[in-house]
Amino acid sequence: MPASLPANILKFCTLLRHNGYQAGHEESALALQVLVTENLFDNINFYHLLRAVFCRKKEDLEKFDALFKSFWRDRLTGETSSAPPPPKQREKKNKAIAISQWLNGKGNDDDPITTATWSSEGRLEGRDFSVLRDDGLEDMRRIIHSLSRKLASRTKRRYEKTNRVTLPDIRRTLRKNMRKGGELLELVYRRPKRNKIKLLLLCDVSRSMELYSGFFLLFMYAFRQVYAATETFIFSTVLERITPYLQQSKFNEILPLLHQQTLGWNGGTRIGECLDAFVEQNGNMVDKKTIVVIISDGWDQGATAPIEHNMHLIHQRSRKILWLNPLAGYTEYRPETAGMKAAYPHIDFLAPVHNLESLARIIRYL
Amino acid sequence: MIKLEDISGMMHANGYISDPQVAMSVFLSLQLEKPLLVEGPAGVGKTEIAKVMANVLQTDLIRLQCYEGLDATHALYEWNYQRQLLHLKITEHDTGTIEEKEKTIFGESFLLKRPLLEAITHTRKPVLLIDEIDRSDEEFESFLLEVLSDWQITIPETGTITATYIPQVILTGNRTRDLSDALRRRCLYLYIDYPDFEKELTIVKKKVPGINEKLALSITSFMQEVRRLKLEKIPGISETLDWAFALAALHLDHLDKTVIEQTLGVIIKDWKDTRQVQMSLSELMEKTGVHPRVQPT
Secondary structure, X not given: XXXXXXXXXXXXXXXXXXXXXXXXXXXXXXXXXXXXXXXXXXXXXXXXXXXXHHOOOHHHHHHHHHHHHHHHHHHHOOOOOOOOOOOOOHHHHHHHHHHHHHHHOOOHHHOOOOOOOOOOOOOHHHOOHHHOOHHHHHHHHHHHHHHHHHHHOOEEEEEEEEOOOOEEOHHHHHHHHHOOOOOOOOOOEEEEEEOOOEEEEEEEOOHHHHHHHHHHHHHHHHHHHHOOOEEEEEEOOOEEEOOOHHHOOOHHHHHHHHHXXXXXXXXXXXXXXXXXXXXHHHHHHOOOOEEEEEEOOOOOOOOOHHHHHHHHHHHXXXXXXXXXXXXXXXXXXXXXXXXXXXXXXXOXXXXXXXXXXXXXXXXXXO | OOOHHHHHHHHHHOOOOOOHHHHHHHHXXXXXXXXXXXXXXXXXXXXXXXXXXXXXXXXXXXXEEOOOOOOHHHHOEEEOHHHXXXXXXXXXXXXXXXXHHHHHHOOHHHEEEOHHHHHHHOOOOOEEEEEOHHHOOHHHHHHHHHHHHHOEEEEOOOEEEEOOOOOEEEEEEOOOOOOOXXXXXXXXXEEOOOOOHHHHHHHHHHHOOOOOHHHHHHHHHHHHHHHHOOOOOOOOHHHHHHHHXXXXXXXXXXXXXXXXXXXXXXXXXXXXXXXXXXXXHHHHHHHHOOOOOOOOO
């Protein structure tokens, strides 16, 4: 074994960690242990070994080849050079500035925004999200929190059979034991049927949604925190899954993370292509218990045919599709943008989300 | 101990065509006694790995099929309540203290072993297949973590049972839900994708003995092209094999348009997909070099 190998494997592990891998010393030790005991020093085995030890999910595998090549190219031939610096992601930083500005209450002060649904009492619930400042942020979070909690703990009126010892199901118990001469040998229990739904949120973060995306991020975050069966994607020109980032405990930590890790904030919109990507890569996540919530204004630059096709597919697989459109809150709104028109036949509910009142109404559809 | 070089051969002998990555993962999981998490699309042979591994190790396969609502009692053990009750009834007039009776009804014979307990108490090192783990609930997943790390189960009435042999665990998943990082960290990971042309051809030839060489070739290339279409349910290897079996049973030696149309139901399981394949059938056949037979006029 070359003397520099353990150090290099540790360095490689660090490089992987910088790239989002869940790899630690344990994995490095494992790799070394096998290398030494099994004497697997030829290039092919070495590659497969590291791949098997360090990768934990499909995304890891996809990135692995490039990282492996860049790191071991010089080293495998015996040379030692300093480790290449982990890829910097600085250039993405500016992409979510609009949101941080929104959250900090900067930036939009001179935007002359008037809304049709401004509540006269000035209560928080009636305020349009697009003019909300950070002074109301805490309250808003609280309200969303309670809404989503309500949703998560909802049960149906019917009962279902359960194996846990809870409420006895007298009717079923008697019926079952009738056959055995009425001796109560088998006990059956029941519990209120849980309304188990999975939520899949697809949120548009393109420029036209800029004013709202900060709020929806909060919405998705609050949901994810109380309702585990939630998957979250954002899209503009590309589709990205952000569920793992929303698992962070603090909302303030999520924003910088999202700036770093994701592309496509406040760009254009290609709904069709993003839905395409969604169906292809993550179509499995949608089943008959899934409610798909799409948050977008329907302004689209791409072709409408893929929108129609994919909306049809998603509609078939899912329980229902809810399209939340912030613009639908205006009284004069009609679903007339090309994207909206294409999607409209496959939507179960088109609802406005421009303030918390409308949001509370949505919960009823779920 | 099994050597890395032998793994491919042994799996091949049991009818599984592996590649270096599969061999390495299986080897590592055997060597390190770590669970192996296998992910990939439907019908690419995830479950098959466990079956083949059981054959290679010449041991038993214990299968735990996961589904939504699966809980610990279904996976571990249950007391045979009816039998206990009947036993008490029969021995009602016996003279024995309550303690003695209690001892008998909480004995081994009244315990219904479910897969996990079965795997732990097995007399040989078994292969434990936990199928479609992503379909189970999060609670079950965390429960499983506990079992997978400690390999012991506590039954309040009798005490703790520790594994005599640590089972060889294979978990499979379809990516319907994201598994927790904690579970991933405890496992080795393997992703199996649809096979490339050569691999699929080898599999067809191996699994369908006596198939016409030319037929195998055209089936494989046709399937490779079908997967490029944007279908809702992409056919896996199991569909290819079904189709190959079906066509071989019909004693065909080549593909033509009528045959494909008639047997399309073997590989395509969705109405819309069927329509789509039928529409692009000519194009597909051109690409795969299957030409419609020229009818003599």
